[in-house]
Amino acid sequence: MTLSTLGFTQSIWIADNGRKRHPDHEYEYLPDPLQGKVVRVSLAGLVEMELFEPAVPGLQGGLFSPTSVIAFDEHLGGNGDIWVADGYGKSLVHRYNQNGEYLRSIDGSRGAGRFDCPHSLWIDTRSGTPELLVADRANGRVQVFDMEGDYIRTIGADYFDRPTVFANYGENLLVGELNARITVVGPNDELVGYIGDNTPVSEEPAWPNEPDSAGIPQRTSRLVEGLFNSPHGVTSDDAGNIYVTEWLIGGRYTKLTLVD
Template sequence: MPNRRTFLKTSLMASAATAAFSPSANLVHAAANDVPADENLIGHGDFRYRVNKDWAQVNPFRFPIDNCHEMVQDSKGRLVMIGDDPRNNIIIFDKSGKILDSWGTYWPGGHGLTLVDEGGEDMLYVCESGWARSLQDGVTMVRQNGYVAKMTIDGKMIFTISHPMTVGAYTPEMLFQPTETAVAGNGDIYVADGYGSDFILRYDQHGKFIQKFGGRNNDDKNYNLVNAHGIALDNRDPANPRLIVTSRSQQSFKYFSLDGKWIKTVPLANLKICRPVIHGDQVYAGVCWSHNFAKVNVPKPWLYQSGFTMVMDKNDRVVSCPGGEQPIYEDGVLQTVNQDKARTFYHGHDVCIDEDDSVYVCQWNGERTAPVKLERV
């Protein structure tokens, strides 16, 4: 692989591919000056990639896409995507970008997608976040309670996890809008209530409630989560499995033990990151925003385009920001990282990494575009 990457890097730097990215006017964009000579090559250090925006072969009339929220790879090597267009929530691609199947018409807020091998069978854990477009105007967002569904890979429902008030973990007025799940080796299910009340809820393999931790108003501020958007099981040290939880509005990842004890917080400067995705020794994530909402003079600052992706090493240092500027540390502290001037991405929401180290990027508010493939060089 190193020789191949060196060859590709040399070849790409010598090329003059300058296909311009021209986003439409209904999003807010910063000025794009000084675009690199080869905007199809992004990333830093050992994590550099060639951009392939045309990887997915999607007919938008047959397979409409609203937001591409997340993607996982199954045991057959297929790439399984969830979106929030209920005409086809789940779209399954092969490695060439061809659509093999689609199913699901019941998740208007389809958001989280976790795949687990359970006894040789692929299982999907799907989060319906509760956010949906109004049926009246198709624009207004409606907020309601969501749920988690355990599904087979072909769409058979196994069971659901509903509002935690049913097990006494929430009071009836508390919102439950789950955004992500993680499943431990013993089958315990961890649900991140990232758009609701910001707790991590733990259930056993059958959906029986065990405990909750997190939330927003703890005496020990280390336990506070604000927009607990993602969660992942970290098995990089098999003797010490732990959880990585996103606290997106705090621009940080927080590590917890499997029984909910805070271990450490990793601050990530201005990066409003989505779920952590572990591949090898690295943690990858989509960066939905990198700007300060209060400092952009626009009516809807959450629509301002400032997203990209990031790679963090086993020492919790960000080593590459494909689609963003090079990450720089001063006195051990990550400095502000902005979107690249080529405007490669809209809002990075999730990444999926395959066996070739290619990265598939799903985007929120990406003008109904399909996932983008980044080929490692």
């Protein structure tokens, strides 16, 4: 989910990948007749806009399973364009105008290479010039584009593992990595450090959960305070606190408090 501001009105963008887990099934999702889509809702929960896969030859067919959506709002210096990552589907990023009309798609091939699970999008304004960040998760890197969708550079190919989600943190950028840590990136794309690094846990059986005696995944007993298991969402507040959600049976929510 991302917050969007239109004039004086705030709305919430939600990416619905269209697939649900089944407790008796293995890792892969069961086939589901429901379509993936992104939805903008008011703070009262009323649907304001829905976007589906672009009706463009060559893009349709197969799975459309969006994982992230973000709008280039005016307060970010933008024109209202909407960017959608089809992270669990065809590994594309689509651009729509503020009215939901399709403009273009990018796949990373004119950048560092073809996306493989572009899981999250972020509009980074720290430098004063807005840039679109794409968490190219399975490739272990972040690709950076201008707001027209043209490639600029790659971040972190030498220090990311599975970049999954973004949040601002002062002059730094927080990147939640699915494989068990939060990575802090400085204003010049440099690695500042890792928080709660627990990467080896991702090699454990049935991670992010653990198997019971019959081999069926159950909530893991490997959770350790101060170490992450499977970050899937991150944000921060004005006081400098960090909030992390994790992807596992039952979930886990962690608040990291800024100390002097």
